[in-house]
Amino acid sequence: MVIGIIYDENKAECFEFAKVLEATSRSVKESDHAITGVSVSGVSDCAKTVSEADLLISVGGDGTFLKTASMALSRDLPVCGFNLGTLGLLTEFEHDNPEEIIRRLAKGDYVIEDRHVLRVQVSDADGNIVFDEYALNDCVLERGTLAKLAYVTVNIGGAFVDNYPCNGIVVATQTGSTAYSMSSGGPIVEPGNDVIVVTPVCAHFTDGRPIIARADSTVTLSMRIEHESMYVSVDGHKNIKFGKGFVCRCMPSGMSVRVIRMDPPNFYEVLRQKAEERRRKLAR
Numbered sequence: 001m002v003i004g005i006i007y008d009e010n011k012a013e014c015f016e017f018a019k020v021l022e023a024t025s026r027s028v029k030e031s032d033h034a035i036t037g038v039s040v041s042g043v044s045d046c047a048k049t050v051s052e053a054d055l056l057i058s059v060g061g062d063g064t065f066l067k068t069a070s071m072a073l074s075r076d077l078p079v080c081g082f083n084l085g086t087l088g089l090l091t092e093f094e095h096d097n098p099e100e101i102i103r104r105l106a107k108g109d110y111v112i113e114d115r116h117v118l119r120v121q122v123s124d125a126d127g128n129i130v131f132d133e134y135a136l137n138d139c140v141l142e143r144g145t146l147a148k149l150a151y152v153t154v155n156i157g158g159a160f161v162d163n164y165p166c167n168g169i170v171v172a173t174q175t176g177s178t179a180y181s182m183s184s185g186g187p188i189v190e191p192g193n194d195v196i197v198v199t200p201v202c203a204h205f206t207d208g209r210p211i212i213a214r215a216d217s218t219v220t221l222s223m224r225i226e227h228e229s230m231y232v233s234v235d236g237h238k239n240i241k242f243g244k245g246f247v248c249r250c251m252p253s254g255m256s257v258r259v260i261r262m263d264p265p266n267f268y269e270v271l272r273q274k275a276e277e278r279r280r281k282l283a284r
Helices: 012-031 047-052 062-075 098-107 267-283
Strands: 002-007 037-042 055-060 078-083 111-123 129-135 138-143 150-156 159-166 168-172 195-201 211-214 219-225 230-234 238-241 247-261
Touching (some): 002 012, 037 047, 062 078, 129 238, 129 247, 138 150, 168 219
Parallel strands (some): 002 037
Antiparallel strands (some): 111 129, 111 247, 138 230, 195 211
C-alpha cells in the first residue's frame, strides 16, 4: 500500500506535519510491510501523489479535505484527514498521535463510510454543458459581492417549488448539511440519512424555509429574473459564472467518497466539541 499525503501549502504547520507523517510512515514501513511507499505533495499540485497512492491523507482543514476527496473520487481511493484548520468537521484525526493512526491504517484497522456525492451540471442558454463537477458538500448558486437581490427558481424532481427572492440557494448532501447550509438555517442531517437539503440564503419575506428532498431527486436552479452577477460554486473551490439563460442541475451521481473512520464517536458530541474548539481558536 502506498500512502499519499496531501497538505495545505498555504500553512507552514501543514507542511511541517506532512513531513512528520511522511517520516512516521517510513518508520512504520520498516516494521509493517503493508506500507510499500509514501508520496507527499501540496494540494495544488498533487496529481502524481494521487496517481501513485492507494490511500490518501489530507493535512489541513475541511477545505483541504474536500479538495483531496474530490481527487480521491477519480480513483475510488479511501481518504482521511488530520485537522490543522479552524473547525475540521470532515477531518477525522487530530495531530497528537500520528504513529498510532499510521499503524492502524497499515493494518486496515478502520471502517469505510460511503458519503454520496452530487453531480452538478451547468448548461448555457443553448443547452450546452459548460460545467460538470461532483459535490461532496454542496452546490451554491449565489450572487456576487454587493450585487442586487436575486430571484431564483427552484424545481425538485421536475416539479416547480417556488421563486425565491434571496442571496442564493444551497443544495447540500448529508455531509454538507453541517457546512454553509447549516449556517444559512438548514437542518443538521445525521450520517446515514442520504438526502438532499435545499436551503435559501437570506430569503426575503417568509418563503425561505429549507427543504429536505429525496436522494434520487434532481434539483434544478435557474433565474426567474436575469442577474448580472451570479456564480455557481461546488465545494467552495470549483466555480463558474452563471450567465444569462443558464440552468444548474444537481443530481444523484451514483458515486461516493470512501471516508476512513476509526472508532467513530457520537455525531452530536463531535458537533459540540468542534463548535467549542472553534470558539477557543477564534478567541486567541
